[in-house]
Amino acid sequence: MAEKSKFIDYIDEALEKSKDTTLSHLLFIHQGVHYPVTMCTPETFQALDAFEARSDDVVLASYPKCGSNWILHILRELIFADSKKKYDFPEFPVLECGDPGKYQRMKQFPSPRILATHLHYDKLPESILKNKAKILVIFRNPKDTAVSFFHFHNDVPDIPSYGSWDEFFRQFMGGQVSWGSYFDFAINWNQHLHDDNVKFILYEDLKENLAAGIKQIAEFFGFSLTEEQIQTISAQSTFQAMQAKSQETHGAVGPFLFRKGEVGDWKNVFSETQSQEMDDKFKECLADTPLGAKLKYNSYCLA
Numbered sequence: 001m002a003e004k005s006k007f008i009d010y011i012d013e014a015l016e017k018s019k020d021t022t023l024s025h026l027l028f029i030h031q032g033v034h035y036p037v038t039m040c041t042p043e044t045f046q047a048l049d050a051f052e053a054r055s056d057d058v059v060l061a062s063y064p065k066c067g068s069n070w071i072l073h074i075l076r077e078l079i080f081a082d083s084k085k086k087y088d089f090p091e092f093p094v095l096e097c098g099d100p101g102k103y104q105r106m107k108q109f110p111s112p113r114i115l116a117t118h119l120h121y122d123k124l125p126e127s128i129l130k131n132k133a134k135i136l137v138i139f140r141n142p143k144d145t146a147v148s149f150f151h152f153h154n155d156v157p158d159i160p161s162y163g164s165w166d167e168f169f170r171q172f173m174g175g176q177v178s179w180g181s182y183f184d185f186a187i188n189w190n191q192h193l194h195d196d197n198v199k200f201i202l203y204e205d206l207k208e209n210l211a212a213g214i215k216q217i218a219e220f221f222g223f224s225l226t227e228e229q230i231q232t233i234s235a236q237s238t239f240q241a242m243q244a245k246s247q248e249t250h251g252a253v254g255p256f257l258f259r260k261g262e263v264g265d266w267k268n269v270f271s272e273t274q275s276q277e278m279d280d281k282f283k284e285c286l287a288d289t290p291l292g293a294k295l296k297y298n299s300y301c302l303a
């Protein structure tokens, strides 16, 4: 059994805080976006402004529930294969979560550091953009993302639950959920998809061909791996492999973070009206954008 990590300690702490937090008190607004009080604070956001990024930081951006824990695992394995050093990062990996002192402590950590974030592009600390750290941004179709988000809230015992899927759907569509609107997040990132230091990947593409996705990620960050190493990481990163170890890697919340790992689960949950409402929203916000095309909405979100 692996030693209990700082990551698990942090999750346990956040869950403990969640126990005493009702849904109506879960969110606060910072610069127009909702965040959960159990994970983020105004003091940490203030400290984040002065965060010093490095050009070799490995940034992983995503809206919640688009597979960030999956890609984090892949990145750690890639760094290990490339450097032969175990990637050991004694802080919660989501940049904007934690106490304000974390950025000071992070100055001591060796490169490359993995910085996961759910921030909209225009909320990233300036130094990430100035130092041109490479940013991998993972997207997932909005219908499965919403269903995964709903289950996360309603299945994890200590996280405040919604009264029903219908109630969650309403809040999700209005952007009144943690890290705000999926659509605002997407519109914001859409403008930077073709920046030199940004690489887009799609959850559904990874599901289709994991080894090809891992190879692309390795190339983007300049990690040098053999075909055999790629195949090994691929085998260790399937949903089944990660779910089997989830309690060991992520503690009590593990089985909920690695829930189903499927494409199309939304069909079990969305009503026809809700599906149409999301199709309309997609058309209005994203359909005619480069990101809209990359999301392959017609393949994954039309019944």
Ligand SMILES: Nc1ncnc2c1ncn2[C@@H]1O[C@H](COP(=O)(O)O)[C@@H](OP(=O)(O)O)[C@H]1O
Pocket (backbone or CB within 6 Å): 062, 063, 064, 065, 066, 067, 068, 069, 070, 144, 147, 148, 149, 151, 237, 238, 239, 240, 242, 257, 258, 259, 260, 261, 262, 265
């Ligand atoms: N190896 C893997 N393959 C496919 N999906 C994975 C995965 N690891 C995690 N996921 C899925 O990613 C979602 C969680 O995202 P995040 O890590 O950003 O919180 C969950 O979706 P589901 O709830 O649909 O199962 C989870 O099952």
Ligand SMILES: CCc1ccc(OS(=O)(=O)O)cc1
Pocket (backbone or CB within 6 Å): 018, 036, 038, 039, 064, 065, 068, 094, 159, 160, 178
């Ligand atoms: C409890 C509210 C909450 C916490 C964490 C979330 O996202 S993630 O698991 O860190 O990606 C979302 C909502």
